[in-house]
Amino acid sequence: MTRLLLLLFLSLAPVAGAAAQEASLVADLSDRGIEVSTGFTGADLLVFGATDAPIGPGGDEILVVVRGPTRPVVVRRKVRALGVIWVNGPAARFSGVPGFYAIAGTRPAWQILPEQERQNNGLGLDALPLVSTGARNPHFRAALLDLEKESGLWLEDAATVEIGANRLFHVRVPLPAAVPTGDYRVEVLLVRSRRIHTRQEMEFRVDRVGVADRIATVAEAQPLVYGVGCVLLAAFAGWFGSVLFRRG
Amino acid sequence: MQVYLPIAEMSADALLLIGIGFGVGWLSGLFGVGGGFLLTPLLILIGIPSPVAVASGANQTLGASVSGLIAQWRRGNVDARMGGVLLVGGLLGSFAGVQLFALLRRIGQVDTAVSLFYVVVLGTVGVLMVMESARAILRRRRSVRRRLHAHYWMHGLPLKARFRKSRLYISVIPPVLVGFGIGVLSAVMGVGGGFMLVPAMIYFIGMPTAVVIGTSLFQVVFVAANVTLLQAVQVGSVDILLTLLLLGGGVAGAQFGAALGTRLRGEETRALLGLMVLGVAVSLLWGLVRRPDNLFSLGPAL
Numbered sequence: 001m002t003r004l005l006l007l008l009f010l011s012l013a014p015v016a017g018a019a020a021q022e023a024s025l026v027a028d029l030s031d032r033g034i035e036v037s038t039g040f041t042g043a044d045l046l047v048f049g050a051t052d053a054p055i056g057p058g059g060d061e062i063l064v065v066v067r068g069p070t071r072p073v074v075v076r077r078k079v080r081a082l083g084v085i086w087v088n089g090p091a092a093r094f095s096g097v098p099g100f101y102a103i104a105g106t107r108p109a110w111q112i113l114p115e116q117e118r119q120n121n122g123l124g125l126d127a128l129p130l131v132s133t134g135a136r137n138p139h140f141r142a143a144l145l146d147l148e149k150e151s152g153l154w155l156e157d158a159a160t161v162e163i164g165a166n167r168l169f170h171v172r173v174p175l176p177a178a179v180p181t182g183d184y185r186v187e188v189l190l191v192r193s194r195r196i197h198t199r200q201e202m203e204f205r206v207d208r209v210g211v212a213d214r215i216a217t218v219a220e221a222q223p224l225v226y227g228v229g230c231v232l233l234a235a236f237a238g239w240f241g242s243v244l245f246r247r248g
Numbered sequence: 249m250q251v252y253l254p255i256a257e258m259s260a261d262a263l264l265l266i267g268i269g270f271g272v273g274w275l276s277g278l279f280g281v282g283g284g285f286l287l288t289p290l291l292i293l294i295g296i297p298s299p300v301a302v303a304s305g306a307n308q309t310l311g312a313s314v315s316g317l318i319a320q321w322r323r324g325n326v327d328a329r330m331g332g333v334l335l336v337g338g339l340l341g342s343f344a345g346v347q348l349f350a351l352l353r354r355i356g357q358v359d360t361a362v363s364l365f366y367v368v369v370l371g372t373v374g375v376l377m378v379m380e381s382a383r384a385i386l387r388r389r390r391s392v393r394r395r396l397h398a399h400y401w402m403h404g405l406p407l408k409a410r411f412r413k414s415r416l417y418i419s420v421i422p423p424v425l426v427g428f429g430i431g432v433l434s435a436v437m438g439v440g441g442g443f444m445l446v447p448a449m450i451y452f453i454g455m456p457t458a459v460v461i462g463t464s465l466f467q468v469v470f471v472a473a474n475v476t477l478l479q480a481v482q483v484g485s486v487d488i489l490l491t492l493l494l495l496g497g498g499v500a501g502a503q504f505g506a507a508l509g510t511r512l513r514g515e516e517t518r519a520l521l522g523l524m525v526l527g528v529a530v531s532l533l534w535g536l537v538r539r540p541d542n543l544f545s546l547g548p549a550l
């Protein structure tokens with residue numbers, strides 16, 4: 001597979017070279033649409049491209065950031081109630097939290113960019129602009145980071161951007177099965193002498209398709225119809241099953 | 249074999265779900281109860297979000313009870329009049345229960361509340377069942393001549409009605425209250441409530457055992473249908489794919505369980521069921537009192 005990709009890159013290289021007269025960075029995605037069907041167990045998104053100058057130690061660096069659709073979330077902390085059981089206590093509400101975030105680079109972002117620049121561009125989990133209302137305690141922010149990382153939906157340097165033939169790069173971003181549907185933004189940054197030299201933005205979509213999509217759409221748009229359908233379907237399945245498996 | 253559950257928005261092992269359905273179905277066939285009280289906690293245990301587990305559990309209970317209801321109806325073991333009265337309470341109760349559930353979800357206490365409900369209800373029912381069946385096993389030799397049924401003061405309340413199949417002439421208030429209570433629990437716990445309804449009908453309303461199972465199935469089917477509908481409309485957490493996978497295993501398991509069940513004696517079966525109910529209650533209680541591995545949890549903002 002890797003060899004195949006390298007071949008693809010090499011065949012692309014002259015094109016990239018020609019385009020590089022105007023742009024010092026060209027990049028593309030393996031998929032513009034990820035389809036979530038009932039058999040979906042996650043997918044890989046390949047981000048690849050080429051630059052006009054050598055990448056790697058001593059030369060340019062590449063950063064790839066993938067951001068998913070945002071949604072508000074609540075982080076709750078459990079407290080002991082009546083000295084016996086654990087119940088949810090104080091909560092902090094975060095708005096605009098990306099449902100998916102992945103950053104990868106030829107080296108970690110904090111090594112190749114000044115801290116200020118990295119924070120301003122939201123490069124890295126600790127640089128995400130997360131504003132909270134409710135409980136004001138830095139623990140909640142840290143907990144959010146931990147929980148999202150644990151779920152595999154926030155990835156920081158989980159993969160490194162591989163360099164091929166000095167000017168080609170590619171990275172495989174894993175999208176887990178729980179990946180939220182919606183519009184995703186991919187940013188490829190070319191870092192030259194510790195500054196962001198060029199950036200290219202691309203988009204792709206994660207969509208439910210087939211049965212999974214139809215079920216979710218009906219459940220959302222016509223909950224009453226969906227509810228009645230669930231009742232009838234379950235009743236029928238129960239009756240049919242008992243006829244099918246009747247013993248004796 | 250992984251399958252993506254569209255409402256739970258996660259992928260789960262289809263074979264595991266069918267297996268859980270089969271196991272719960274086997275036990276429910278053996279004991280003649282819906283098995284929702286085992287199913288919902290198991291689903292939560294394997295990582296299905298509580299709202300989806302509760303709503304789909306109710307949906308599964310509906311499917312699992314339908315064939316039993318048809319069979320009992322054919323044999324004339326359903327007191328439709330009593331069932332109707334119970335159902336009036338049950339529908340009101342399940343409506344109130346879904347409102348309570350939606351409220352709990354908004355304030356972020358669903359997980360705790362569901363567990364707590366389970367511990368209290370299953371703990372009480374389990375202890376009562378074990379005690380009752382132990383007493384019955386000990387007393388087996390001395391046969392006591394029983395009256396038709398005991399009359400409580402509640403039976404003499406106004407709004408009396410005649411229930412011919414149950415051979416009762418009592419106030420409709422106790423059955424409506426029983427139905428209401430079961431309806432609330434059904435909505436919050438995702439169970440049919442047969443394991444509570446059956447003893448309540450025998451000891452509290454005083455119905456003859458012959459019509460108890462059929463009539464409770466009547467109530468369970470319609471209340472579970474109502475819970476499914478309300479959960480789908482208000483919370484949007486019924487996952488039909490999950491339901492169908494569970495049912496696929498469940499209806500097969502139930503037939504095997506029922507075949508074994510006919511060979512066990514009533515008291516032993518009830519004692520075993522009581523112990524199992526207690527076991528679930530204790531394990532859920534442990535989950536509530538032990539210090540959680542991670543004090544923080546993440547949820548969607550509503």
